Amino acid sequence: MSSTARQTAPHEVPPGTRLVLYACLPASLGEAADHSVASAQRYVDDAGWETVETYVDRAAPFESRVLCAGWHNALAVVEQGRAAGIVTPLLVMLGHLEEDRSNLAAWQVRTGALITTPWAVVDAAKATAPRRSAA
Template identity: 90%
Template sequence: MPPGTRLVLYACLPASLGEAADHSVASARRYVADAGWEAVETHVDRAAPFESRALCEGWHNALAAVEQGKAAGIVTPLLVMLGHLEGDRANLAAWQARTGALITTPWAVVDAAGATVARRSAA
């Protein structure tokens, strides 16, 4: 992605962790800044990460921002935050194929065809 690419930052954090979980959002924000991109919106849901995103308002707002052309895709601290359940993953893949949106994390980039096109080492 070229510098200046606009992304929506989305995270789903367990409410039980409170502010301790916020470091993952800050880490994703640094990743965006270091790449020269722009986080145009940030949406954080406080919910169980392994439950469906269907009832998460922030998730729907993140998708809408891309659909409205505000951003080229979504950056998230971990891919599992976008959907752990098979139905959520299937819906995300269909949405991504329809919109051509990019999905990226500090560890991997997934293109609209659903392929992991880059993987970064943890070191």
């Protein structure tokens, strides 16, 4: 199994798709980091998708997501079928550590959830996980 989550390109996500917006922002930057959440929301709006929930953790982006309540809430929304996946300003916000990346990749394979960012890069060779339909 790959330890890398597969990002879904915008053209692969149909209008009306319901997504969770998740960001992990450094607490040290305060409100200066909030522009990334607003930018991701504009990305969702421009694509014609729907944000069902927004979760923002204030934590060091390069530390584990294990203790981040917003992260667990975002995963739960997808697992409950209320959203087809997660949109995030940067993929690194979903996990920088190898353990987090492996857990994310396994979760994505298990749930079929999509993950997209405003700058999604798709590696078609690793596109093996089924895609969750729009919730």
